[in-house]
Every structure is written in structure tokens, then in C-alpha cells.
Amino acid sequence: MIEKLLEYDTELFLFLNNLGSEPWDNLWLIITNKLTFIPLYALLLFLLYRKYGLKSLLVFVVVVALMITFTDQITNVFKRGFQRPRPCGEANLIDQMRFIAVRCGKYGFFSGHSSNSMAAAVFAGLMLKHYYKYLIFILLFWSVVVAYSRIYVGVHYPLDIVCGLTFGAIAGFLFYILGKYLLKRFISS
16 A cells, blocks of 8 residues: 555656646745845844734744754664665656756655745734634745645655655644743743
8 A cells, every 4th residue: 555655655646747748846945045044034033023023033043943953863864774776866767857956865755844834834824813714824835835846856756845844734733832831931921
């Protein structure tokens, strides 16, 4: 059953990856770059500061740093544990796919980009939901676009992406709960 699932995953990867075309490659390389969204993160921190104040912002910065470290490290544990090669590292796929990423990396299950972007989206979206009703939907859409970029550039299978998004959503929610607890415990009292 696992073999069949991985076979379907590879077929879906090849289909989605080959939807790409050269005129769009630079856009997707920009989207997949970790540094591209620093202005978005800065804006989210500013919105958190504006709605919650400076003391709360300091709590948010610590919680977000812990959250990203957590998602990154757990992602690495899974990558080393499962040791599933990335599609760009599979010799039998390289002639069938479009590989445009800067580098390939060794293992891909599951996607750190997907988990980090989804964790940030869920955390910020939930923290700001009372002030900006539709922000969470925009952030979730952004996270899915970032996740898809990993398929487009040829470094992750769809299953890597889905598991990364799922783990990121869970992590974002748990750190949202932690953030609310810390605000109530140390700021609101």
C-alpha cells in the first residue's frame, strides 16, 4: 500500500511540476526564497504590536522564534528518520521533471518551507483574527502558494508538502495557545 501511495505521489509530482514554464520560473524562484517574505513577517509583527502593544510583541517574538525553531528541528528529524530522497535527487526522475531550484538537498520528507509558512500563517492569523477578519485566509493562501513553489522548482513531492502543511498548522495552533497563555499569565495580569 505504501509503495502504491508513493507511486501516486511521484505521478502527481511529475504532473504538477511539468505544469511550469520558463516565463514563470523566476517568479516561483522568488516565491520559494526564504528571504522574500521578510517584509510580510515584519508587517505581521507590526500588526501584532499595533493591536497588542510592545510588551506583548516581545512575547510574540520569543514564541515565534521558538515555533520556527521547533518546526525546523522536527522537520529535520523526520527528514533524517525517513530518508526519502527529494525528486531532484532521483536519477530516474531527473529527465522527466523540471528542476530549477538553486540546490537540491538530500532528503525531502517533509517540507520545512511548508511547515514554517503554515505555522506562521496559523499563528498570526489566529492572533489577529478579531482585528482582521479575513487575514487568516490570505495567510493560509500564501502558505499554500509557498508550499506549491517547492513542487514547481522540483525539490518536494506533494506528500512532503501536505504533511508539512499539516504539521505546520498543528504547530501554529499549539504555539497560538502558548502565546495566549503567556499573554494572560505575564502581560494581562
